[in-house]
Amino acid sequence: MKKRLMARSVDTRVRILDAAETMLAERGIEATSMRAITSSARVNLAAVNYHFGSKEGLIIAVYGRRLGPVNQERLAMLDAAERAAERPTLDAILRSYIAPVMQLIHDPARGGEIFMRLLGRALYEPGDYLGQLFREEMEPMLNRFTIALQSCLPHLTSEELFWRMHFGGGALAYTCAQIHRLELLSKGACNPQDVQGVISRLVDFIAAGMLSGERLAMTKNG
Amino acid sequence: MKKRLMARSVDTRVRILDAAETMLAERGIEATSMRAITSSARVNLAAVNYHFGSKEGLIIAVYGRRLGPVNQERLAMLDAAERAAERPTLDAILRSYIAPVMQLIHDPARGGEIFMRLLGRALYEPGDYLGQLFREEMEPMLNRFTIALQSCLPHLTSEELFWRMHFGGGALAYTCAQIHRLELLSKGACNPQDVQGVISRLVDFIAAGMLSGERLAMTKNG
DNA sequence: GTCTATATCCTGATAGAC
């Protein structure tokens, strides 16, 4: 990590990161130019290359500063669930994964709704900007959740579990990325600002999907 | 629609559309330049503007030529299900929506896996490229499926149904967009080429989610 | 319908003064 020796440079770094975060969430990586970012942040164009080396370095920094805290909260919630019961419920495991992301809506200090949307888009972004960062930041956390789900759903083969985690991840990513449009798309029928409601609905939906056809799926370890 | 008077121009049009389809699915709209498309299609750069007017016109044409047939097949399957039984099952409705998309994998004449991936990315693309096209092509079809689901799940409020359709749509979109990576991501545990297996798993997962907490959700029309 | 050539603007990145 880069040292922060001067107060002014911290300001500049943060202003660039904040502006980039917003524009990347709204337009995507390729559609966001460094000129648009520096103009919005009211810093000089050359400041991006000075502080982050390149556009790719900036993108990685934008995701990097927020991803760690979210994943640490996920693991902390899973830890707490595992301390509270020898085998945590499916609902508790799913909630540990989902709540820290959805609660970003009311946590501007960690990126707020903007970073939530950015996170939802991450796997749809082209190129190799994020490959290494996600392997480092996401894989260890995902491995722990996979193990927790396996002991909760021992009748599922690893293939079945993978498919269902994938479907659940899709529902979550889509919700994060589209959260700002849902009220409009539903013609006012739903209220995305009711964070606890959204979390509970997502947990219920995915838990039901994870448990579907429990009787028929007992082909192993039953 | 533009008339096709000369054999040569049809070739050029189609070669551009095919090349664009592939590159858009792999890199996204903003990351794909017209130079890359025309170079891959081995036609002249100016041909895009001659045939499609602009890059945006090309993008709309790429989606436009494939979206209609897929949605018509969805509606045809729903029609058949409604002829076969007065009230089609939830599984039959979901399968009508999902199967025509997933079966693209083995239907190169309708765009194959490439268009399926492109479709999965559509709602994540920045800008207003596709707004009007989707309002025209998707909304009437979605309205029919909404009605079918409502009569199948009468205990759900329209808010609840919207949320669950949204979650299911996210699972489907994610699967379409990531299909080519699933074998790698699962370290060989799953086989995305087993189309019928993927369809059945998606239908089962989403149906279970749609039905979740049926007893608790009876707040209307029970 | 197709092509070459070009117009006009934007892109990421850097050198060098301050």
Added chain:
DNA sequence: GTCTATCAGGATATAGAC
């Protein structure tokens, strides 16, 4: 650390010959 000026190349789009 910040700034101006600039580079080299890429972007979409078009004019005009064939």
